[in-house]
Amino acid sequence: MTLIIALDQDSSKASSIVGMLCSVASGFKLGLPLLLEAGAKIACRLRMMCPEKLWIADLKLADIGSTMKLAVSQLVGCVDGVIAHSVVGVEGALGELKEYLEQHGVKLILVVAMSHPGAAEAYNRLLEHNVEVAGRLRVWGVVAPATMPDIVRRVKSFLPETVILSPGVGVQGAKPGDALCAGADYEIVGRSITASSDPLKAARDVLAEQRRRLGECRASR
Amino acid sequence: MTLIIALDQDSSKASSIVGMLCSVASGFKLGLPLLLEAGAKIACRLRMMCPEKLWIADLKLADIGSTMKLAVSQLVGCVDGVIAHSVVGVEGALGELKEYLEQHGVKLILVVAMSHPGAAEAYNRLLEHNVEVAGRLRVWGVVAPATMPDIVRRVKSFLPETVILSPGVGVQGAKPGDALCAGADYEIVGRSITASSDPLKAARDVLAEQRRRLGECRASR
Numbered sequence: 453m454t455l456i457i458a459l460d461q462d463s464s465k466a467s468s469i470v471g472m473l474c475s476v477a478s479g480f481k482l483g484l485p486l487l488l489e490a491g492a493k494i495a496c497r498l499r500m501m502c503p504e505k506l507w508i509a510d511l512k513l514a515d516i517g518s519t520m521k522l523a524v525s526q527l528v529g530c531v532d533g534v535i536a537h538s539v540v541g542v543e544g545a546l547g548e549l550k551e552y553l554e555q556h557g558v559k560l561i562l563v564v565a566m567s568h569p570g571a572a573e574a575y576n577r578l579l580e581h582n583v584e585v586a587g588r589l590r591v592w593g594v595v596a597p598a599t600m601p602d603i604v605r606r607v608k609s610f611l612p613e614t615v616i617l618s619p620g621v622g623v624q625g626a627k628p629g630d631a632l633c634a635g636a637d638y639e640i641v642g643r644s645i646t647a648s649s650d651p652l653k654a655a656r657d658v659l660a661e662q663r664r665r666l667g668e669c670r671a672s673r
Numbered sequence: 674m675t676l677i678i679a680l681d682q683d684s685s686k687a688s689s690i691v692g693m694l695c696s697v698a699s700g701f702k703l704g705l706p707l708l709l710e711a712g713a714k715i716a717c718r719l720r721m722m723c724p725e726k727l728w729i730a731d732l733k734l735a736d737i738g739s740t741m742k743l744a745v746s747q748l749v750g751c752v753d754g755v756i757a758h759s760v761v762g763v764e765g766a767l768g769e770l771k772e773y774l775e776q777h778g779v780k781l782i783l784v785v786a787m788s789h790p791g792a793a794e795a796y797n798r799l800l801e802h803n804v805e806v807a808g809r810l811r812v813w814g815v816v817a818p819a820t821m822p823d824i825v826r827r828v829k830s831f832l833p834e835t836v837i838l839s840p841g842v843g844v845q846g847a848k849p850g851d852a853l854c855a856g857a858d859y860e861i862v863g864r865s866i867t868a869s870s871d872p873l874k875a876a877r878d879v880l881a882e883q884r885r886r887l888g889e890c891r892a893s894r
Contacts, residue, residue, distance in 0.1 A: 460743055484732070485743035491712035511705070514735045514758055516789045516845070522681055522706035537735055539760060541791025568737045570762025574802045581795040624737070 453478035454632055454662050455655060456506065456617065458642030459498075463490040469646050470501045476655050479506025481640055482531070487511070492526035499530050507531045508617075512563065514540050517548025524553065533559035535595060538582035539575065542589065550589050559592035564607055567597030567620035579603065583610045593617055593637075598626035601634035608635030621658070628658045629665025674699035675853055675883050676876065677727065677838065679863030680719075684711040690867050691722045697876050700727025702861055703752070708732070713747035720751050728752045729838075733784065735761050738769025745774065754780035756816060759803035760796065763810065771810045780813035785828055788818030788841035800824065804831045814838055814858075819847035822855035829856030842879070849879045850886025 457473055459466045460483035470480060480502070482495055487509065499507050509527045513520045513536035524534050536549060546562070553560050564582035566575050583606075586594050593615035596607045600620075607616055615638070618631030622644025631639050641658055648654035678694055680687045681704035691701060701723070703716055708730065720728050730748045734741045734757035745755050757770060767783070774781050785803035787796050804827075807815050814836035817828045821841075828837055836859070839852030843865025852860050862879055869875035 460740060483740060483743075484734075484736070485740065485747065487709055488713040488732075488744055488747050492709040511709075512735050513705075514733050515705070516787070519681060519704060519706065522704075523709055526706070526709050537758075539796055540787065541789070541794035541796060543791035543794075544789030545787075545791045547791070566737070566761065566766075568762070568765030570764035570766045570768070573762035573764075573806075574799050575760055575762060578795050578799075585794075 454638055455659055456481050456508070456638045456640045457645060457655070458483060458510070458619065458640050459646065460485045460642060461646060462486070463494050465646070466494070466498060467501065469651055470498050472652050473645070473655050474502035474505065476652065476659060477505060478638055479508060479532075481508045481510045483510050484512065492530075495527050495530035506533070508533045508535060508561065510535045512537060513549070515545070517545050520545070520549045521552045524549070524558065528556045528558060531558065533561045533592060535561045535563060538562040538564050538585045538594075539578055542585060546585065546589060550591070560589065561593040561595060561615075561617065562586045562589075562591050563595040565596045565600065565603045567599045567624055567626075571597075576600075576603065579606065583607055586614060587611055595619065596631075596636070598631035598636065598639055599624055601630050604631050604634035604636050627665070628661040629669070632662055632666055633669035675859055676880055677702050677729070677859045677861045678866060678876070679704060679731070679840065679861050680867065681706045681863060682867060683707070684715050686867070687715070687719060688722065690872055691719050693873050694866075694876050695723035695726065697873065697880060698726060699859055700729060700753075702729045702731045704731050705733065713751075716748050716751035727754070729754045729756060729782065731756045733758060734770070736766070738766050741766070741770045742773045745770070745779065749777045749779060752779065754782045754813060756782045756784060759783040759785050759806045759815075760799055763806060767806065767810060771812070781810065782814040782816060782836075782838065783807045783810075783812050784816040786817045786821065786824045788820045788845055788847075792818075797821075797824065800827065804828060807835060808832055816840065817852075817857070819852035819857065819860055820845055822851050825852050825855035825857050848886075849882040850890070853883055853887050854890035
């Protein structure tokens with residue numbers, strides 16, 4: 453299973469999406485807009501609808517340790533992982549967060565590169581630092597953009613044992629399978645499934661295309 | 674007035690702090706932990722208790738444009754400004770956010786440097802890029818750490834017309850006045866006031882110390 457659904461829309465819509473896609477998705481990524489609208493408690497409510505899948509809070513945390521810990525404390529018990537930014541560094545920030553999450557059985561997932569064009573200005577030039585931080589902290593997963601398969605390949609070569617999650621499939625321009633063929637473990641898809649008139653069919657189409665592409669790219673190795 | 678109160682704690686505590694400090698604070702900064710606990714709607718409820726001051730949502734946004742816009746859309750009408758990270762760059766991210774905020778009369782405030790030790794690893798080495806982005810986007814304000822007055826001085830020299838807000842006073846180690854003397858317009862103080870047994874006295878003490886230090890440092894110029 454290789455598909456994580458990004459939920460950024462209103463909470464009633466999110467509930468209906470979770471109900472429809474629980475059987476086909478590997479997991480769900482709860483975006484900041486949704487968590488702000490409904491409060492962190494929505495994570496528990498949605499999770500109860502599909503408890504066995506992977507639940508990730510995408511806060512894109514980028515703050516000092518004490519603030520990040522206070523933020524995630526509200527999600528402990530409701531999500532399996534939280535997303536933070538590698539770029540803020542370890543001491544006084546991610547080091548404290550990692551320790552706290554470990555104590556509470558929550559996975560840390562670090563953004564090491566981003567998918568929008570402006571990321572090339574500065575953010576993605578920190579790729580080696582960001583990947584080194586992820587390695588140093590032995591995080592469970594990293595986020596790298598499906599729109600930039602070369603970056604996914606580099607991350608995979610630096611961190612062969614770390615789970616790679618790739619957003620940017622669909623509206624942002626990457627095709628299903630692009631990131632998987634480059635070494636990602638999951639592709640994160642939002643609007644092209646959740647805003648579709650038939651989200652279940654759209655999700656199945658993405659999964660079928662992922663399988664087809666993976667077959668192709670594995671055959672050509 | 675030079676004091677902004679950081680509210681990161683539970684919402685009932687936050688209400689009582691706003692009630693106590695409305696007359697002495699320049700404004701209030703609502704942290705992500707508080708907004709997650711209570712949902713974005715708490716911004717409007719708190720603001721009604723002290724409507725004339727500066728209200729800032731400290732989401733430390735660091736995402737693609739569409740996600741950042743969706744997050745702040747829930748705060749429009751309730752806050753005067755939102756905080757995002759310069760490091761994510763303009764195209765597809767801060768450029769879109771700035772345009773959206775301008776349409777809705779909300780100020781953009783960009784973090785250009787951070788206050789924890791780990792920020793020296795990579796984040797604060799991007800200072801020139803971050804300041805350049807703030808200048809290019811003509812943002813209302815920037816965030817630079819009170820714990821690093823040299824950085825505040827550099828930011829002031831690069832962006833003399835931009836409002837500088839400095840966190841890190843109190844628990845994080847900077848003293849009231851450190852950042853003001855280096856060129857900041859506001860110092861942001863959280864726990865050393867909000868967790869005090871007498872928040873009003875603690876806030877007045879900070880204000881008195883800021884005035885004393887400003888008197889000293891202006892006299893020595």
